[in-house]
Amino acid sequence: MGEKRIGRSDILDFGSDRNLPAPGFKPAALVLGMGAVCVWGFYKLGQGIREQNADRTVNSELAREKMWSRIHLIPLLQAEEDRDLARRHMADQAREKQLTGDNFKVYNSDRFVRPTYAVTPANTTK
């Protein structure tokens, strides 16, 4: 090769002829860095799922905390509701007995059935 004239292609073609390093990170370093960021992100995602508030995940601790707090409260709430239902039912039965002299057996079973209809007084005293 003899004397070479410098032209446009020589300026753009860095590296090959002139032994200059390519600018920027090497591709392998870029891939490794991206992989590291992804691994870190999935690690954080896993931590979040384990602690999250979704009741479908087995290990989600916040959901289990919420469930146990409700488990401790349910008997209390249900007892109050049951007392109210029993009170209304007994009052209904007493009214029926007072009006018709007898308690008509509506259902062919001993189970308690929540009333769908209620007798309302014609005029309220409140």
Next chain:
Amino acid sequence: MAARKPIFNQQVLVDTTPLPDSVPKVNEVGATSAPLLSASFFIGARCRPYNDDYMQCKTENPGKGEFECLKEGRRVTRCAASVVDDINKHCLDEFRKHWQCLDNNNHQLWQCRKDEWKLNKCVFDNLKLEKTIPEAQGIPVHLRSKQIYAHYPALRDPGQAPFKKAVDAPGAEAPAS
């Protein structure tokens, strides 16, 4: 059948007739959802046997539990009311702070850990009731000093400068059990 929900949303449907005298009287707890959520684990700690009795009675009397389990239900209510009364007597400030925090944060327990730790400490010191979550993995979630879903770090108040511990996380050094 018993799951049908009547909606008593009219004034005339309010039945004020009390229970007959043959049924002993009991005062209802009367707390709203936030105080109940705040006190739930203490209610569970003291009243677990009564709660289990009641639920067993309900299971053994399908369809009739409303009347057969009135006695167990009264015990449940009395026990829970005693817990709420005791908390009110000994830890009123901490209790109020915690359930008001819950009310302000959509009932998200993880937003209110700092108030919860203060309440738990006070309740344990005075009433010997401890909040435990059964079958917790590692450090129980309510004792972790880092609450990753909270808006603010658990050790910092909104607006407080960072790196100043307002209260020590009780579980930061607790062994995994």
